[in-house]
Amino acid sequence: MKSLFRLVLVALLFAGAEPALARHHHHHHDEGAGAYGLAGDTLLIIRHAEKPEGDNSGPGLAPAGEARAKAYASYFQHLRIDGAPVKIDAIIATADSADSERPRLTVTPFAQASGLKIAQPFPDKEVKALAHWLAAGAPHRTILIAWHHGRLPKLLNQLGANPDEVLPDGFWPEDAFDWVIVLRYDDAGQLSEEKRIVEPAFAD
Numbered sequence: 699m700k701s702l703f704r705l706v707l708v709a710l711l712f713a714g715a716e717p718a719l720a721r722h723h724h725h726h727h728d729e730g731a732g733a734y735g736l737a738g739d740t741l742l743i744i745r746h747a748e749k750p751e752g753d754n755s756g757p758g759l760a761p762a763g764e765a766r767a768k769a770y771a772s773y774f775q776h777l778r779i780d781g782a783p784v785k786i787d788a789i790i791a792t793a794d795s796a797d798s799e800r801p802r803l804t805v806t807p808f809a810q811a812s813g814l815k816i817a818q819p820f821p822d823k824e825v826k827a828l829a830h831w832l833a834a835g836a837p838h839r840t841i842l843i844a845w846h847h848g849r850l851p852k853l854l855n856q857l858g859a860n861p862d863e864v865l866p867d868g869f870w871p872e873d874a875f876d877w878v879i880v881l882r883y884d885d886a887g888q889l890s891e892e893k894r895i896v897e898p899a900f901a902d
Contacts, residue, residue: 735833737887740840741857742774742786743879745847745870746800757799764803766875771807773897774842779880784840786812790828791844793818801844808842822846829856833887847872850879857881857889864894 747763747770749755759767777784789809791801802816809816820828822845832841845853847870851861861868864879876899882891 735835735887736857736883738838738885739883740784741832741843741881742840743843743845743850743853743881744804744877745850745875746798746844747804748875749800757794757797759800759803763800767804768807770805771811774808775811779895786814786842787839788841789814789816790841791816791818792846793821795821798846801846805842805844822849825849825853826856829853832857854879859889859892864892
């Protein structure tokens with residue numbers, strides 16, 4: 699009887715998973731999150747602001763990074779893309795570590811100004827888990843994501859984007875802090891636009 703119950707349970711699990719797998723199969727990046735869950739979403743992806751120089755720089759931001767973070771409070775509240783205002787619904791940052799709290803610190807002034815909480819569900823390397831988590835969320839959101847630049851090409855790939863389209867040679871340069879990667883998804887959850895915009899020089 700137990701084995702029969704187990705077989706029924708397994709059958710139900712597979713039956714429940716099948717539609718997701720089927721939809722996932724149609725997406726052009728099979729290893730990605732299955733962006734069907736990102737219907738109508740806009741993702742704004744940034745790296746953390748400037749860090750102190752040197753190997754023992756600590757987990758915080760450099761003065762230039764603090765200035766950028768403060769400027770983000772106004773920048774993201776009044777952001778317009780292609781002339782249309784953008785209202786951010788959620789903020790995500792890399793989980794704090796002993797080496798770096800920079801992604802959270804970068805978006806803290808904007809979070810305080812907008813009244814949004816910063817979610818930090820995953821550490822730096824778990825970009826695949828982040829992509830799946832995003833795809834499991836509600837549709838039609840605009841989400842600001844602050845992460846470490848070394849992992850961002852993989853995150854873009856997991857989100858169905860092509861890093862080579864928006865980053866030079868598919869990599870985020872060590873010295874570039876003023877970029878916002880914009881990913882837009884249509885109502886079917888397919889990536890409809892990917893582009894890089896350059897912030898104004900407010901942190902100089």
